[in-house]
Amino acid sequence: MSLKELHRKVLEGRTLYDADIRYIVHLPDDRLPELLQYAHAIRMTHFNTTIGLCAIINAKSGTCSEDCSFCAQSGHHNTHSPEYPLISADEIQTAARRAQSHGVTRFGIVASGKLVGDKDLHGFAQSIQKVAELGMHPDLSPGTLDVGQLKTLEKAGLKGYHHNLETSASFFPRMCSTHAYEEDVAAVRSGIEAGLYVCSGGIFGIGESWEDRIELALLLRELGVQSIPINFLHPIPGTPLENREVLTPAEALKVVALYRFLLPDRALRICGGRVTVFGNTRKHELLASGANGLMVGDYLTTKGGCVASDLDEINKAGLTPAAG
Numbered sequence: 001m002s003l004k005e006l007h008r009k010v011l012e013g014r015t016l017y018d019a020d021i022r023y024i025v026h027l028p029d030d031r032l033p034e035l036l037q038y039a040h041a042i043r044m045t046h047f048n049t050t051i052g053l054c055a056i057i058n059a060k061s062g063t064c065s066e067d068c069s070f071c072a073q074s075g076h077h078n079t080h081s082p083e084y085p086l087i088s089a090d091e092i093q094t095a096a097r098r099a100q101s102h103g104v105t106r107f108g109i110v111a112s113g114k115l116v117g118d119k120d121l122h123g124f125a126q127s128i129q130k131v132a133e134l135g136m137h138p139d140l141s142p143g144t145l146d147v148g149q150l151k152t153l154e155k156a157g158l159k160g161y162h163h164n165l166e167t168s169a170s171f172f173p174r175m176c177s178t179h180a181y182e183e184d185v186a187a188v189r190s191g192i193e194a195g196l197y198v199c200s201g202g203i204f205g206i207g208e209s210w211e212d213r214i215e216l217a218l219l220l221r222e223l224g225v226q227s228i229p230i231n232f233l234h235p236i237p238g239t240p241l242e243n244r245e246v247l248t249p250a251e252a253l254k255v256v257a258l259y260r261f262l263l264p265d266r267a268l269r270i271c272g273g274r275v276t277v278f279g280n281t282r283k284h285e286l287l288a289s290g291a292n293g294l295m296v297g298d299y300l301t302t303k304g305g306c307v308a309s310d311l312d313e314i315n316k317a318g319l320t321p322a323a324g
């Protein structure tokens with residue numbers, strides 16, 4: 001077996017089996033450049049030189065009823081993260097306009113918490129309309145919504161539903177005790193059933209194994225998720241994971257490359273934790289790792305990188321922002 005053979009197998013649309021996947025996972029670090037080269041080649045086959053740029057706004061923050069061990073917004077942890085109800089549609093539109101001026105086409109409205117009431121649903125609909133007015137693609141990360149609620153928001157202009165599965169079903173109970181993994185899977189299925197662009201991925205570096213990473217990738221593939229955000233842990237003081245070591249850049253790059261081999265034609269977007277793991281100086285490696293999307297600007301409760309410098313690096317890599 002060789003990487004060249006696995007690369008050909010992927011391009012021919014053939015399934016990678018257990019032994020193939022294990023071969024990639026067990027590659028030594030000195031073969032990482034070769035792995036990245038093939039992952040990038042797969043990405044170029046499906047996405048050419050385009051790169052999807054997205055940005056988010058933390059539209060409703062903190063006091064979440066859930067206890068996800070990595071999250072600054074859980075009401076179970078003592079993190080001093082900001083707490084506020086849903087902000088106004090005008091504030092959201094202003095932030096979207098700013099992101100648009102940097103070439104961002106997808107704008108995500110993110111609300112902490114698991115369930116929303118009618119008041120929030122109305123507020124989301126107004127915000128979605130305001131973002132759509134700009135000619136952008138409004139995405140929403142509102143917690144678990146059902147098909148009916150999503151269809152209502154679709155009428156307001158919603159394009160994408162975001163709901164991360166975070167990790168594998170096997171590891172999830174060690175990360176969250178307040179709800180079942182199946183609820184999150186059901187939410188993803190609802191987004192797909194509602195006909196929305198579904199964005200669902202995970203967070204890496206929370207103590208999960210390579211088995212967990214593979215399990216998540218295969219489930220996302222089976223569910224038919226179109227876009228996969230890849231987040232890396234940024235340990236937040238006051239959370240149970242505050243002292244966890246962050247992933248090395250090599251391990252993080254290997255996660256991205258593995259996901260490209262397993263999900264060759266899906267959008268892989270590098271999101272939270274990018275600066276924590278890579279700093280501001282190694283973007284070129286990420287842009288050639290198999291990923292075809294980048295979240296720019298700030299994250300939910302942590303600072304992101306400098307947008308101008310991200311755009312500069314994207315231009316230098318010969319990439320152009322995708323339309324959606």
Ligand code: SF4
Nearest residue numbers: 064066068071074113
């Ligand atoms: S990840 Fe989402 S559901 Fe979990 S604690 Fe944070 S805001 Fe709540």
